[in-house]
């Protein structure tokens with residue numbers, strides 16, 4: 669049996685029903701497809717119904733079982749209702765993947781608490797509400813796994829994306845504390861820290877993207893980590909190494925280095941854009 673088949677068989681034997689938030693696109697949609705291929709019944713939630721229906725349709729066409737329940741993660745009641753509806757349709761949840769996320773930049777010039785609030789609501793509170801909706805059932809049955817898709821941006825506050833970094837650091841810390849709390853309840857926690865993954869989230873940004881991974885590979889790595897009961901799934905390794913190095917740097921070195929790399933790159937991009945602007 670190959671490594672992927674063995675992972676699929678572990679997923680099938682340990683997990684019957686999974687809920688994936690943010691399943692209309694990118695990593696969440698691919699996680700749902702791969703879970704369904706492994707034989708897990710999947711519940712999908714996000715805001716865009718047409719995309720959720722398309723992913724569920726693909727899964728059903730291949731013989732899998734999928735249910736959808738649209739909800740805005742920033743609306744706690746709607747998120748709870750969606751999870752109750754998915755549980756009613758599919759059965760008790762063994763695996764929650766809290767993946768819905770939003771990456772808005774929060775530059776210091778024109779810093780917007782409004783945009784930060786939106787990210788807190790989706791990336792942090794949205795995940796907490798989904799956890800609250802499935803956790804009592806998991807504790808009662810003495811089994812289950814919570815997976816949170818955080819980011820390597822959680823390792824250190826990053827310029828221009830400080831708000832995003834803060835929400836992801838909050839999510840990782842929340843899950844880490846819950847993991848220790850849940851040790852004796854039969855409920856386990858996996859915290860995922862991806863680097864760049866090719867999805868719509870990074871399509872519009874103008875920053876330099878290092879070590880970008882394709883989405884099918886990223887989803888495989890995440891599910892492999894879940895099947896292997898890992899506490900952390902951090903990838904790809906070059907970005908992990910860079911971010912671990914950044915985390916270990918004392919404040920003055922971190923500030924100088926990150927500022928030189930980040931703003932040096934911005935200056936090069938701006939200079940290039942200036943060169944390409946036709947003169948009138």
Ligand SMILES: NC(=O)c1ccc[n+]([C@@H]2O[C@H](COP(=O)([O-])OP(=O)(O)OC[C@H]3O[C@@H](n4cnc5c(N)ncnc54)[C@H](OP(=O)(O)O)[C@@H]3O)[C@@H](O)[C@H]2O)c1
Pocket residue numbers: 689690691692693694695696713714715716717719739740741742767768769770771790817818819820861862863864865866867868869870
């Ligand atoms: N791509 C990367 O480089 C990268 C790196 C590190 C971490 N991540 C994390 O990976 C996760 C998935 O992101 P992705 O890269 O797959 O991006 P994506 O393709 O943009 O997907 C984001 C998902 O989150 C959902 N979402 C966003 N706002 C929502 C809201 N208010 N309510 C409900 N759902 C909402 C979106 O669905 P709707 O718009 O339909 O609601 C979509 O399904 C995120 O948590 C992201 O922070 C991504």
